[in-house]
Amino acid sequence: TLFSNKKKKRKKICYIFFIVVNEFCERFSYYGMRAVLVLYFRYFLLWDDDLATSIYHAFVALCYLTPILGAIIADSWLGKFKTIIYLSIVYAIGQVTMAISTIHDITDANRDGTPDNFTFHIALSMLGLILIALGTGGIKPCVAAFGGDQFQEHQSRQLNTFFSVFYLCINAGSLLSTLITPLKSVASTLMVFIAGSGMYVKTDPEGNIMWSVCKCIGFAIKNRFRHRSSSYPKREHWMDWANEKYDKLLIAQIKMVLKVLFLYIPLPMFWTLFDQKGSRWTLQATTMSGDFVSILISTVNPILILTLVPIMDRLIFPLIQKCGLNFSPLKRMTVGMLFAAMAFVSAALVQIEIDKTLPNFPSSSESQLKVVNTYSTTLNVTISPNEHLLIESFGSSADYVTFDHQDITVSLNTNPVITKAFSLIKGGRQTLIIPSDPTVMYLKEDVKSKPREGKNAIRFVNGYTADLNITNLDSIEPSATTNYTLVNQGKRDFVLRHGEQWCEFSRKFGFGASYTFLIPSTVFSDDCESITEVEDMKPNSVHMALQIPQYFLITTGEVMFSVTGLQFSYSQAPKNMKSVLQAGWLCTNAVGNIIVLIVAELGKLPKQWAEYLLFASLLVAVSIIFSIMAYFYTYIDPAEIEAQVRKEQGLEPEEMEKETLEMEEKDEDQKNEQGVKQTKI
Numbered sequence: 001t002l003f004s005n006k007k008k009k010r011k012k013i014c015y016i017f018f019i020v021v022n023e024f025c026e027r028f029s030y031y032g033m034r035a036v037l038v039l040y041f042r043y044f045l046l047w048d049d050d051l052a053t054s055i056y057h058a059f060v061a062l063c064y065l066t067p068i069l070g071a072i073i074a075d076s077w078l079g080k081f082k083t084i085i086y087l088s089i090v091y092a093i094g095q096v097t098m099a100i101s102t103i104h105d106i107t108d109a110n111r112d113g114t115p116d117n118f119t120f121h122i123a124l125s126m127l128g129l130i131l132i133a134l135g136t137g138g139i140k141p142c143v144a145a146f147g148g149d150q151f152q153e154h155q156s157r158q159l160n161t162f163f164s165v166f167y168l169c170i171n172a173g174s175l176l177s178t179l180i181t182p183l184k185s186v187a188s189t190l191m192v193f194i195a196g197s198g199m200y201v202k203t204d205p206e207g208n209i210m211w212s213v214c215k216c217i218g219f220a221i222k223n224r225f226r227h228r229s230s231s232y233p234k235r236e237h238w239m240d241w242a243n244e245k246y247d248k249l250l251i252a253q254i255k256m257v258l259k260v261l262f263l264y265i266p267l268p269m270f271w272t273l274f275d276q277k278g279s280r281w282t283l284q285a286t287t288m289s290g291d292f293v294s295i296l297i298s299t300v301n302p303i304l305i306l307t308l309v310p311i312m313d314r315l316i317f318p319l320i321q322k323c324g325l326n327f328s329p330l331k332r333m334t335v336g337m338l339f340a341a342m343a344f345v346s347a348a349l350v351q352i353e354i355d356k357t358l359p360n361f362p363s364s365s366e367s368q369l370k371v372v373n374t375y376s377t378t379l380n381v382t383i384s385p386n387e388h389l390l391i392e393s394f395g396s397s398a399d400y401v402t403f404d405h406q407d408i409t410v411s412l413n414t415n416p417v418i419t420k421a422f423s424l425i426k427g428g429r430q431t432l433i434i435p436s437d438p439t440v441m442y443l444k445e446d447v448k449s450k451p452r453e454g455k456n457a458i459r460f461v462n463g464y465t466a467d468l469n470i471t472n473l474d475s476i477e478p479s480a481t482t483n484y485t486l487v488n489q490g491k492r493d494f495v496l497r498h499g500e501q502w503c504e505f506s507r508k509f510g511f512g513a514s515y516t517f518l519i520p521s522t523v524f525s526d527d528c529e530s531i532t533e534v535e536d537m538k539p540n541s542v543h544m545a546l547q548i549p550q551y552f553l554i555t556t557g558e559v560m561f562s563v564t565g566l567q568f569s570y571s572q573a574p575k576n577m578k579s580v581l582q583a584g585w586l587c588t589n590a591v592g593n594i595i596v597l598i599v600a601e602l603g604k605l606p607k608q609w610a611e612y613l614l615f616a617s618l619l620v621a622v623s624i625i626f627s628i629m630a631y632f633y634t635y636i637d638p639a640e641i642e643a644q645v646r647k648e649q650g651l652e653p654e655e656m657e658k659e660t661l662e663m664e665e666k667d668e669d670q671k672n673e674q675g676v677k678q679t680k681i
């Protein structure tokens, strides 16, 4: 017996392996594609930032809504195994469609490198995304529940380990996806899953269960309404009003599911905070110094998951248990929420530090002006009515001057005095460029927010007497100013050229700064040495490493909340509705994403740190509500309840046989465990 049990165990590990590797490949494909999606929208379809992020969040939300469809198909019709196979094919078709939509040659008749028919590419990519959402979301609740089905009712410890390993695979897949192309992985996902086909425990779908559930709930409500007079005796549960027409077992199962779904109501708030690490926190990183924005965003979460899940499972949770504390699943989830709230407090503290270093940008009713002098002598600049600035040749005013009106008059102390009227941009920052011929002084618009992705915005003013060519820039006429170009951090070289003459200009850049470089007429005679630099915006000075605590806190929260939620959703679901509850759990994520979308549309609070604190407080409030709900929740063993109801109804002999077999197996397992212990002793 001991030998055959060991063999059984090894076999189980083998087919669980197929399931978790399948999840690994699927997440690899999903996150690999998701990582480049916004870039595809921005740089291929040429959408603006707002549209790109909105469609991205809508896609993510759809991916977590489609699990309902997958669960209905699996639990009512095809069964989990077939649903996974068929929807994986849909998924693969979606990835191929998406890949085809990125080939610009298809509509690029004139071969200029840009597609001629954007509508075609948009339509194809949207179709691809819908198919992917259907595939990834549809199979998601089935794979988790199918993995759980491989365990017997008494194997709750192994079941929990399975969900932890399952979560590890999700994150290992997402981590690796940043390194290798995702397309091949859908095919491998399918092949890995099919490879284990003969070994799985496959539970059959039990007819159109969702339809029966809806009809049963509808009947209970109608019946309750019909008997609302006080002359009718109250029933223990409102679902008991379906007793007249529906099977007691179905009613008991619906009660179990509704109890858990009710508990899920506050959960989207956790995801609302969690999903903002991809948006608000990324933006925060762009206002910080350090070279790991993209790496930080795509890898820190999965890396932390891969380290924290084993630490929690093997060390922290057993330690808490040893201290005699009952750290039940719902308590873990509450603590997980509090960790996420702490992460946002940490983000707020970091934001306060960043704000101290940020420039004082104009409000929507103000205008800001800086003056740059490329005239041959120092100038006395008067800006009406009472702003006087003394600016050296090839220098600038110390900082921006803020005006609460737009119309100004500028006078220069040249001989004769030059006076010119200007209208400033409301809410904008501008520079008044005084060229070698001051009569043609002009305004140039400046950047009024930190450049994106920690890049630096630079431009050149040509004080040379002829046209100049600068590396990667168009030729500049004398006295003209180039538009801003974005350059990355680090040392950058520029070659300035006019005919045969040239010189090389090198400059080391930090993060998020903006500069105007003034080129004097002597530029070639002193080998570019005389180029002066005007700092329009200081480089970022708060280091990105300060974001690590908030990432650590939110990921600790995720391990406590999400891994536990996954296990809880499986263990508290009746046998025929495991996928449905998994889908309900995933839907809490979809709702969280939709809230992020709405919040982004509604706009931000004037102070970003205040918004972070607001979210943290909201989550604390929600976690208090959740803990109260959890206090009144009694953990159930769905199999036991089902068995009890069946017993009350009189068990069918077939079911009885199955149950006896399971009991025998359980006894055997226990005996063997004891045997192993005794042998060890």
Ligand SMILES: CC(C)C[C@H](NC(=O)[C@@H](N)Cc1ccccc1)C(=O)O
Residues within 6 Å of the ligand: 027, 031, 170, 171, 174, 175, 297, 298, 299, 301, 302, 305, 558, 562, 586, 589
């Ligand atoms: C809602 C799901 C339980 C989400 C789950 N996500 C994760 O496990 C994330 N830690 C993965 C991740 C990776 C990279 C950046 C952010 C998140 C899933 O995908 O199933």
